[in-house]
Amino acid sequence: MLILECPYxxxxxxxxxxxxxxxxxxxxxxxxxxxxxxxxxxxxxxxxKGVHFERWRHVNGCGKWFHAxxxxxxxxxxxxxxxxxxxxxxxLINKIKKKRPDWExxx
Amino acid sequence: MSDVMAPLATVTALPxxxxxxxxxxxxxxxxxxxxxxxxxxxxxxxxxxxxxxxxALAWMSPDELLLLCGYEDxxxxxxxxxxxxxxxxxxxVVVSDARAVxxxxxxxxxxxxxxxxxxxxxxxxxxxxEIRRTRLAQVAAAFWLTCDDSARLVCFRSVAxxxxxxxxxxxxxxxxxxxx
Numbered sequence: 001m002l003i004l005e006c007p008y009x010x011x012x013x014x015x016x017x018x019x020x021x022x023x024x025x026x027x028x029x030x031x032x033x034x035x036x037x038x039x040x041x042x043x044x045x046x047x048x049k050g051v052h053f054e055r056w057r058h059v060n061g062c063g064k065w066f067h068a069x070x071x072x073x074x075x076x077x078x079x080x081x082x083x084x085x086x087x088x089x090x091x092l093i094n095k096i097k098k099k100r101p102d103w104e105x106x107x
Numbered sequence: 108m109s110d111v112m113a114p115l116a117t118v119t120a121l122p123x124x125x126x127x128x129x130x131x132x133x134x135x136x137x138x139x140x141x142x143x144x145x146x147x148x149x150x151x152x153x154x155x156x157x158x159x160x161x162x163a164l165a166w167m168s169p170d171e172l173l174l175l176c177g178y179e180d181x182x183x184x185x186x187x188x189x190x191x192x193x194x195x196x197x198x199x200v201v202v203s204d205a206r207a208v209x210x211x212x213x214x215x216x217x218x219x220x221x222x223x224x225x226x227x228x229x230x231x232x233x234x235x236x237e238i239r240r241t242r243l244a245q246v247a248a249a250f251w252l253t254c255d256d257s258a259r260l261v262c263f264r265s266v267a268x269x270x271x272x273x274x275x276x277x278x279x280x281x282x283x284x285x286x287x
Contacts, residue, residue: 008169009240010153014225017242060242062168 002075006058007066007082013058021055024067025087025106049073051096051103053088056080069096112280116213116256120271124208125181126261127174129188131197133166141191146174146184156238156251165238165251178203207267209274212257217287219277220250220258229287244273 002015023045029037046052052072057065067085069078069092078099079092088106096103131138139150148164150172151157156165163175176184181201188199211219221228224241233239238251246269248262262270 011239013241017225060247061240062171064168 002070002077004056004068004070004077005080006061006064007080008064009058009062011061013061017058017060019057019059021057021065024053024055051078051100051106053106055083071100114213114275114278114280115215115283116211116219116258116278118271118274118278119210119212120267121208121210123178123203124206124261125176125178125184125203126201126206127176127181127185127188127199128167128202129172129174129197129199130170131192131195133169133172135195135197137195138192138197141188141193141195141197142172145188145191148174154237154239156236165249167238167240167249174199205264206261207264207270209260209262209271210257211260211274211278213278214256215278215283216252216256216258218283218285219274220260221287222277222282222284223273224248224250243270246270 003012004018005012026041029041050071050073052070054068054070055065056068057063065083066080067083067088068080069088070076071078078096081089081092093106129142133150142148142150142164146162146164148157148159148162151164151166154166156163161177165173165175167173174184181203185199185201192198213219217228217230220226223243224239226239226241227233233252235252235254238249240247240249242248243262246262246266248260248270250258250260252258260270260274
C-alpha cells in the first residue's frame with residue numbers, strides 16, 4: 001500500500017484516499033508548437049523503473065493536487081510537495097541523489 | 108455471550124443542520140478578523156474544529172472552512188459573513204442542504220469508524236478537536252469526535268442512505284475489533 005503525506009493537510013493518506021494524475025512537470029505545448037512537440041506532450045511518458053515524479057490528488061480529503069517523488073520498483077516514497085511549482089524542490093533532488101547515486105536526474 | 112447485545116455505537120441521522128462553506132486565504136489577517144466578527148469563532152488550525160455553543164468551525168482545506176450552525180440561522184449568518192468580508196477575495200455560501208449529518212454514540216465508536224475509513228483511530232493519533240476528511244468505504248465523508256464515546260459525521264446527502272447502512276453494519280453487535 002502506497003502512503004503519501006498530503007502537503008496541505010499533513011495527513012498520511014493511503015492510496016485509496018488519493019487519485020493518481022500521472023507524470024509530473026510536463027511542459028505544455030499548445031497552439032503554434034510543432035507537431036512533434038505536441039505529440040510528445042500528449043502521448044510520450046517516461047515510465048521509468050526507479051525514481052518517478054507524479055501528480056496526485058487528495059480526492060477524498062482536501063481535494064488539492066500535489067506532487068510526489070517515489071520509486072516505481074520499490075515503492076519507496078522520497079517526498080511530497082505542493083503543486084504550485086514547475087520543478088521539484090532542490091532539497092528533495094539532493095535527497096534522492098544521495099539515496100540513488102546513479103539516478104540520472106528528473107528532466 | 109449474552110442474548111441481548113448492544114451495537115458498538117448507535118447511529119442516528121440528525122435533522123437538517125445549517126452549513127456554510129467559507130473560502131478565502133485562511134492566513135490573511137483581514138479574513139481571520141472577518142470570520143471572528145461574524146461568527147465569534149477563531150479560524151481553526153490545520154485539521155482542527157472549534158466549537159462554541161451551537162456553532163462549530165471546521166478546517167476543510169488550506170482555503171476552505173465549514174461553519175456549522177442552526178438550519179434557520181444559516182442565511183443570516185452568511186449575510187453577516189459576506190458583509191464582514193467586504194471586498195476581500197473570500198466568500199461564504201449556504202450549503203445546508205448539500206450534506207447529511209450522523210451522530211454515533213457508544214464506547215466503541217473508534218472501532219465503527221476505524222473499520223470503514225483508512226484512518227488511524229488510535230486515541231494517541233486521532234483525538235478531540237480534530238476533523239478528518241476521508242473516505243467511508245466508497246464515499247467521501249468527514250468526522251470528528253465530540254467526546255470519548257461519540258462522534259459526528261457528515262457526508263453528501265446523495266449518499267446518506269449508503270453511509271447510514273454502512274455505519275449500522277459496522278456497528279453490529281459482536282463485531283468489535285478490540286484494537287483501540
